[in-house]
Amino acid sequence: MWEQISANxxxxxxxxxxxxxxxxxxxFVFGQFIAPGGGALGIAIALTLWVILSLIxxxxxxxxxxxxxxxxxIEHADHPMLFNIVEEMKIASGLPKVPDVYIIDDPSPNAFxxxxxxxHCAVAVTSGLLxxxxxxxxxxxxxxxxxxxxxxxxxxxxxxGIMLGVIVxxxxxxxxxxxxxxxxxxxxxxxxxxQALILVVGLLLAILAPIIAQLIYFAISRKREYLADASGxxxxxxxxxxxxxxxxxxxxxxxxxxxxxxxxxAPMYIINPLKAEAASITAxxxxxxxxxxxxxxxxxxxxxxxxxAAWKKVTRSxxxxxxxxxxxxxxxxxxxxxxxxxxKPEQTKRERVRQTTDLLWSMSNYIFITCLCGTKxxxxxxxxxxxxxxxxxxxxNQIPKPQNSCSKK
Amino acid sequence: MGTTGIVLIAAGAVVFILILWFIGAFNGLVRSxxxxxxxxxxxxxxxxxxYDLIPNLVNTVKxxxxxxxxxxEKVTEARSACxxxxxxxxxxxxxxxxxxxxxxxxxxxxxxxxxPELKANQNFLALQEELTSTENKIGFSRxxxxxxxxxxNNKVETIPTNIVASLGGFKKEAFxxxxxxxxxxxxxxxx
Numbered sequence: 001m002w003e004q005i006s007a008n009x010x011x012x013x014x015x016x017x018x019x020x021x022x023x024x025x026x027x028f029v030f031g032q033f034i035a036p037g038g039g040a041l042g043i044a045i046a047l048t049l050w051v052i053l054s055l056i057x058x059x060x061x062x063x064x065x066x067x068x069x070x071x072x073x074i075e076h077a078d079h080p081m082l083f084n085i086v087e088e089m090k091i092a093s094g095l096p097k098v099p100d101v102y103i104i105d106d107p108s109p110n111a112f113x114x115x116x117x118x119x120h121c122a123v124a125v126t127s128g129l130l131x132x133x134x135x136x137x138x139x140x141x142x143x144x145x146x147x148x149x150x151x152x153x154x155x156x157x158x159x160x161g162i163m164l165g166v167i168v169x170x171x172x173x174x175x176x177x178x179x180x181x182x183x184x185x186x187x188x189x190x191x192x193x194x195q196a197l198i199l200v201v202g203l204l205l206a207i208l209a210p211i212i213a214q215l216i217y218f219a220i221s222r223k224r225e226y227l228a229d230a231s232g233x234x235x236x237x238x239x240x241x242x243x244x245x246x247x248x249x250x251x252x253x254x255x256x257x258x259x260x261x262x263x264x265x266a267p268m269y270i271i272n273p274l275k276a277e278a279a280s281i282t283a284x285x286x287x288x289x290x291x292x293x294x295x296x297x298x299x300x301x302x303x304x305x306x307x308x309a310a311w312k313k314v315t316r317s318x319x320x321x322x323x324x325x326x327x328x329x330x331x332x333x334x335x336x337x338x339x340x341x342x343x344k345p346e347q348t349k350r351e352r353v354r355q356t357t358d359l360l361w362s363m364s365n366y367i368f369i370t371c372l373c374g375t376k377x378x379x380x381x382x383x384x385x386x387x388x389x390x391x392x393x394x395x396x397n398q399i400p401k402p403q404n405s406c407s408k409k
Numbered sequence: 410m411g412t413t414g415i416v417l418i419a420a421g422a423v424v425f426i427l428i429l430w431f432i433g434a435f436n437g438l439v440r441s442x443x444x445x446x447x448x449x450x451x452x453x454x455x456x457x458x459x460y461d462l463i464p465n466l467v468n469t470v471k472x473x474x475x476x477x478x479x480x481x482e483k484v485t486e487a488r489s490a491c492x493x494x495x496x497x498x499x500x501x502x503x504x505x506x507x508x509x510x511x512x513x514x515x516x517x518x519x520x521x522x523x524x525p526e527l528k529a530n531q532n533f534l535a536l537q538e539e540l541t542s543t544e545n546k547i548g549f550s551r552x553x554x555x556x557x558x559x560x561x562n563n564k565v566e567t568i569p570t571n572i573v574a575s576l577g578g579f580k581k582e583a584f585x586x587x588x589x590x591x592x593x594x595x596x597x598x599x600x
Binding site: 080081084085087088089091092094135235237336 | 451535538539541542545546548549550552553
C-alpha cells in the first residue's frame with residue numbers, strides 16, 4: 001500500500017514529456033535547416049540518439065555510476081551496522097531484494113542509490129558519512145536512498161538527464177554548423193522566406209532549449225528529493241534521524257568536495273556534492289535547512305500525510321508535494337523513539353572513525369593481527385616476512401596467510 | 410424463441426456472473442491469507458534469530474558481570490516463555506511475552522553499562538548491534554504484517570465477501586501487537 005506513491009508521479013512524467021517535446025522540436029528544426037523537408041529525419045536522429053544512450057544507461061548506468069565514483073562492494077562482516085541498516089530498510093520499504101552495499105573512500109559525507117529497478121539496485125555511502133553519523137542518522141540516510149529506489153527516481157532521472165544531454169548536444173551542433181556553414185542559406189535562396197524563418201526559429205531554439213530543459217530537469221530533481229525525504233521518514237518512522245543527518249552532512253559539506261562527483265551524477269546524491277546551494281531554480285536539491293525544518297515539523301506521525309502537512313507549513317504553499325491519491329492510500333504511521341538512548345549510547349566519533357578506517361585498510365588487503373599485549377597491528381599486503389615484532393612488547397607475531405574474507409578485488 | 414427463452418438466458422447470465430464473482434472473491438481471500446502467512450514468516454525468521462542470539466549474549470555478559478544473576482534469569486525466562494508461545498502459535502500471548510523479553514534485554518544492556526571492560530569487548534559490541542538490528546527488523550516487519558492482517562480481516566468481515574469467507578472457512582487473523590506497557594514507562598535501573 002505504501003508504493004501507491006510511485007504510481008503517482010504524474011507531474012514528473014508530464015515534465016519529462018515536456019523535455020521530450022523540446023527534444024523532438026529541436027530535432028525537427030535542425031533537420032529542416034540542413035535540408036528543407038528533412039524535419040522527420042532530424043526527429044529520427046534525435047530519437048535514435050536518445051534511445052541508444054538510454055539503453056546503454058538502462059543496462060549499464062548503475063555500474064558506470066559506481067565505477068566513476070570508485071565505490072567498492074562490501075559484505076556483512078565488513079561493516080555489520082551499515083549492512084544491518086540496509087536490511088532493516090529493505091524490510092520497511094518492502095523492496096524485493098536487499099540492495100548491494102558499496103563504500104566510497106572519501107572524507108566528504110554523502111550517499112547515493114543507483115540501479116534501474118528494485119531488482120537491480122545498490123546503495124553507496126562514503127567513509128566520511130560513516131564517520132560522522134550515528135545509527136539513527138545513518139538509517140535515515142539509507143531510508144532516503146531506498147525511497148529513491150522504491151519511487152523509481154533513478155530511472156526517471158537518468159532518462160530525463162539523457163534527453164537533456166541530447167538537447168544540449170544538438171543545440172551545440174546546430175550553432176556550430178551555423179557558424180561554419182553560413183553560406184548555405186545564400187545558396188538556397190530559392191527557398192527564400194521559409195528557410196529564413198527556420199533559421200530564426202532554429203537559432204532561438206538552440207539558445208533557449210538547453211536552458212529550459214535544464215530548468216525542468218532541476219525542478220523534477222527537487223521534487224524527487226522531497227518525496228525521498230517523505231519515504232525516508234515513513235520507513236524509519238523517525239524523521240529526526242534523517243533531519244539530524246542532513247544537518248550534519250550539510251555542516252561538513254562546505255569543508256569537503258566529493259572528488260568523484262560531477263554535474264551529471266550530482267542529482268543522485270543525498271545532498272548536492274558540488275556546491276553549497278541557495279534556494280534557486282538552478283539547484284538539483286532543495287535547500288538543506290528547509291528539508292530539515294520540514295522533517296522536524298512532522299509532529300503528528302511519520303506517514304505521507306504528516307510530511308505533506310509539514311511541507312505545506314514550511315514552504316507556505318497550498319499545493320500538495322505528495323499527490324492526492326498517494327495521500328489517500330497512505331495509512332497513519334506512528335513515530336517511534338530513538339534507537340540511541342541512555343541504555344544504548346551511541347559509538348563515540350573516535351570509535352566510528354576507527355571502525356571505518358579499519359574497513360578501508362582491510363579493503364586494501366591489509367591484515368590485522370592483535371598481539372597478546374593488546375596492540376593491534378595493520379600489516380600491508382606488500383610485507384613479505386612471515387612474522388612481525390610487536391612495537392610495544394617486542395613479541396614476535398606470526399602473520400597469517402591473507403584470506404579473502406572481506407573484500408572483493 | 411419466446412419470452413421464457415429470454416428469461417432463461419437472463420437468469421443463466423446472472424448465475425454465471427455470480428459464479429465468476431464468487432471465484433474472484435474466493436481467490437482474493439486465498440491471496441490475502443497467503444500474504445498474511447508470508448509476512449508472518451518474515452517476523453518469525455527474526456524472532457528465531459533473536460532467540461538464537463540471546464544465549465551468546467548472556468554468556469558473554471556473564472564472563473564480566475557474573476553476580477548480575479537476577480538479570481540473566483529474567484532474560485532466559487522471558488526467552489523460553491516466548492519460544493513456548495511461538496511454538497503454540499498463540500500470537501496474542503507471543504506479543505505479550507516479546508514485550509517482556511524486550512524489557513529484560515533493555516535492563517541487561519543497562520546493567521552492562523557499568524562494566525567498561527565488557528563494553529570494550531568486540532564480541533559484546535557485535536552481539537549488541539545484531540540484537541538492535543533484529544529488534545528493528547521485527548518492528549518493521551510487524552508493521553507490514555499488521556497491514557496485511559487488516560486487509561484480510563476487512564474482507565472476512567465486510568459484506569459481500571464475508572459470505573464467501575464463511576462458506577470457505579476463512580477466519581480473522583490476529584494482529585501482532587507487542588505489549589508496550591514495558592515500552593511506555595522508561596525503565597529505572599539503579600546500581
